Amino acid sequence: MVSNDYSSDIPTKMSTKIVIAGGFGAGKTTLVGSVSEIPAVTTEAVMTEASIGHDDISATPHKVTTTVAMDFGRITVDQQLIMYMFGTPGQTRFWFMWDDLVRGAVGAVVVVDCRRLAESFEAVDYFETNRRIPYIVALNRFDGQLEYTTEQVREALEVSPSVPILDFDARDRSSGGTVLKTLLRYALSTNAAAAPVG
Amino acid sequence: MSYRKRRGSRIRPYTFTGGRTRSRHPLMVQTLVSTADPSNDPPAKLMPESQRIYVLCRETRSVAEVSAELKIPLGVAQVLLSDLAELGLVYIHPTITGNSPSENQVLERALRGLERLFQ
Numbered sequence: 001m002v003s004n005d006y007s008s009d010i011p012t013k014m015s016t017k018i019v020i021a022g023g024f025g026a027g028k029t030t031l032v033g034s035v036s037e038i039p040a041v042t043t044e045a046v047m048t049e050a051s052i053g054h055d056d057i058s059a060t061p062h063k064v065t066t067t068v069a070m071d072f073g074r075i076t077v078d079q080q081l082i083m084y085m086f087g088t089p090g091q092t093r094f095w096f097m098w099d100d101l102v103r104g105a106v107g108a109v110v111v112v113d114c115r116r117l118a119e120s121f122e123a124v125d126y127f128e129t130n131r132r133i134p135y136i137v138a139l140n141r142f143d144g145q146l147e148y149t150t151e152q153v154r155e156a157l158e159v160s161p162s163v164p165i166l167d168f169d170a171r172d173r174s175s176g177g178t179v180l181k182t183l184l185r186y187a188l189s190t191n192a193a194a195a196p197v198g
Numbered sequence: 199m200s201y202r203k204r205r206g207s208r209i210r211p212y213t214f215t216g217g218r219t220r221s222r223h224p225l226m227v228q229t230l231v232s233t234a235d236p237s238n239d240p241p242a243k244l245m246p247e248s249q250r251i252y253v254l255c256r257e258t259r260s261v262a263e264v265s266a267e268l269k270i271p272l273g274v275a276q277v278l279l280s281d282l283a284e285l286g287l288v289y290i291h292p293t294i295t296g297n298s299p300s301e302n303q304v305l306e307r308a309l310r311g312l313e314r315l316f317q
């Protein structure tokens with residue numbers, strides 16, 4: 001990585017990223033805020049809407065810009081390593097933004113509001129379909145409601161048998177920390193499985 | 199009961215404005231950046247926005263933090279940082295994606311850090 005003379009003066013610091021996905025109102029921002037060492041920050045990306053119609057290529061491209069907001073938080077895990085948590089934009093039409101966030105991520109957490117399972121389907125489907133990064137499912141039991149068991153949720157959302165599913169409370173720092181540790185352990189186990197023998 | 203629907207029907211009519219990066223180093227939202235020589239003043243030839251980035255990055259921070267703190271969209275921050283790196287004014291730190299077994303050591307460090315912080 002070190003390819004420039006001036007870089008030798010700079011203490012080596014590195015970063016990683018975890019993606020927090022899920023349906024609207026599932027508790028993504030709440031989770032980011034409860035584990036982050038800084039208040040959750042919102043940043044914006046400007047997206048340009050390309051022309052959608054296939055059959056009027058001769059027409060002047062009609063461009064509209066849209067601003068997509070996303071939140072992130074940060075954990076300094078040791079002196080040289082910072083872990084960022086990025087919440088995906090809620091609206092599912094911004095899949096492009098998801099791709100940009102997912103690229104280079106260590107893994108993802110899909111936060112599920114147990115009262116509205118259907119809202120989580122698209123996020124689960126995204127990670128099941130593209131399989132580029134390990135993901136886990138975190139069930140946010142609003143007000144302690146236990147309408148479904150973990151295995152019922154797995155079946156309903158068609159989550160692969162190997163993907164960890166756990167209960168948590170997005171408002172609780174320690175509970176959120178357990179979610180992150182579960183994701184890291186799972187990511188390490190999937191790497192170990194993929195490593196060549198010897 | 200299943201919510202699984204037809205796959206592959208996602209439409210993506212949006213593209214990132216100004217997502218180009220000239221740098222050979224990956225410049226992702228989580229990537230850390232530092233001003234190469236923090237004791238120097240920003241070169242006068244730089245655009246005002248780039249000067250602000252130069253000053254801000256005297257302390258290491260991520261691309262996303264640069265964007266949020268200076269209130270410039272992510273795509274624009276990426277382009278300006280990439281240009282600064284090209285000029286040798288900003289250093290781009292390594293980004294750990296953890297997706298290859300060779301990076302397991304770093305992931306293990308991350309896990310130990312989390313275990314220490316969230317007991």
Ligand SMILES: Nc1nc2c(ncn2[C@@H]2O[C@H](COP(=O)(O)OP(=O)(O)O)[C@@H](O)[C@H]2O)c(=O)[nH]1
Nearest residue numbers: 024025026027028029030141142143169170171
């Ligand atoms: N009672 C309860 N409320 C929660 C919990 N998690 C999140 N909320 C609330 O639910 C709302 C939506 O959460 P938010 O994190 O903004 O959802 P997001 O859209 O996924 O980012 C907020 O008003 C939260 O305060 C929870 O575990 N229990």
Ligand SMILES: [Mg+2]
Nearest residue numbers: 028029071087
């Ligand atoms: Mg939110």
